[in-house]
Amino acid sequence: MDLQLRNRTAFISGSTAGIGYAVARILVGEGATVILNGRTQEKLGLAVQQLQDEFPKETILGLPADFSKVSEVERLLKKLPDIDILVNNVGIYRAASFFEATDDDWQQQFEINVMSGVRLSRTILPRMMTNNWGRILFISSECATLVPEDLIPYSMTKTALLAVSRGLAQLTKGTGVTVNSVLPGSTLSEGAEQFLENTARKEGKTKDEIASAFFSEVRTSSLLQRFAGLDEVANTIAYLASPLSSATNGAAIKVDGGSMGGIL
Ligand SMILES: NC(=O)c1ccc[n+]([C@@H]2O[C@H](COP(=O)([O-])OP(=O)(O)OC[C@H]3O[C@@H](n4cnc5c(N)ncnc54)[C@H](OP(=O)(O)O)[C@@H]3O)[C@@H](O)[C@H]2O)c1
Structure with missing residues (x-):
């Protein structure tokens, strides 16, 4: 299937490894220009080089920024070119009992997992609306509804993303821009x-x-x-990032292996 991604530019937060890198790999393979992100220039350079070796004809860039540091995020936002596809993928977790999790644990997970996507979308969504085309994806988790007892702060961030995603989708009414969230299971x-x-x-x-x-x-x-394998999750994200998913907007798509239960 041709995902029709040639001439589109994508930014994927937290993409030197894991699901983010797997999504980047598919988008690059489909001809998109992809901007990778991670905290350090060194690891980012290696990830960009690895993709470039696999796809020598495609354009792959890297922009470092640690999403726990507002000053680095602000610097990143100033450097971003026009983005057609934004994948808000970066996310951290810290397993701890509710009584042991500190205020810092709550705030750091909220800052990285939620505010990263809020800040990126605030900059990128208006330009997408002007262009009348764009895709924003928030990578949530099965934990948004399963809420494991040792991951309550993390789960809170993943539920929060669903509201942010749905709210932004409502702002796109009548345009060619869509905003959706994806809920992976254990990957x-x-x-x-x-x-x-x-x-x-x-x-x-x-x-x-x-x-x-x-x-x-x-x-x-x-x-x-x-x-789930990384590609099993990344394939769904890549499809939602493509023009082929144009009738899906404001949705929360499960790639959870059925763990959340329910039909919808
Ligand atoms: N894996 C799962 O089972 C699973 C299940 C459900 C949902 N999810 C969600 O899917 C997303 C990706 O998960 P994953 O398991 O693929 O993650 P992962 O392997 O832990 O991803 C690590 C990536 O995040 C980057 N990163 C970490 N902290 C960062 C920060 N402060 N600023 C910028 N980049 C940062 C790392 O880059 P550097 O090391 O280069 O900085 C690396 O590229 C997350 O939102 C996660 O919550 C994962």
Whole structure:
């Protein structure tokens, strides 16, 4: 399927690894100009080079900014060219009991997970409206509705994104711009791989045993009963970023392997 992305420019926050990088890879493969982002020039340079080696004819750029630092975000916003596709992907979590999570934990997760997308959209959405075309995607999580007890601040940020996304979609009424959110389930990013490896080492088990125990004991509602691969999530995001998804606006799309339950 041709996603019709040639001559479109995309910015993906937090895209030197994980879901963000997987989305970037698909968009570049479809001919879009992609701007990667991460906190350090060094890791960003490596990610840009890796994609450039794979797609030597395409344009891949990098703009560093740490979304926990407002001054860096402001600098980034000034440097951004016209963006057709904004993927608000950056997100962090810190597992802790409700009683141990500090004010800083709440504020830092809100700052990075929610305010990153708010600040980027405030700059980019008006230009999209002027151009009468654009795609904004907020990467939420199954945690927005499952709310694991050790991830209450993180889950709060992921529910907040749904309201931001829906509200912005309402501002696009009658235009060619759409704003949607995507709710991935447990996905095998580098972070998840590391978690499985560490737990396996600690418990003297294999990674596969730890992964399968996660689904039989923790994420019991998952119909998939395994971690999704990065591309399984990135494919949906890439489709929603494309002109082909023009009738989907203001929606929250689950890529959760059925974990959230319900029909809608
Ligand atoms: N993986 C899952 O199971 C899962 C499930 C549901 C939802 N999600 C959501 O999907 C999104 C991507 O998740 P992921 O698992 O792919 O993430 P990940 O592997 O942890 O992503 C790491 C990326 O985020 C960047 N990053 C981290 N902190 C940053 C900051 N303060 N400023 C700028 N960039 C920063 C990293 O860049 P540098 O290291 O280069 O700075 C790297 O590119 C997140 O919003 C996450 O909440 C993930």
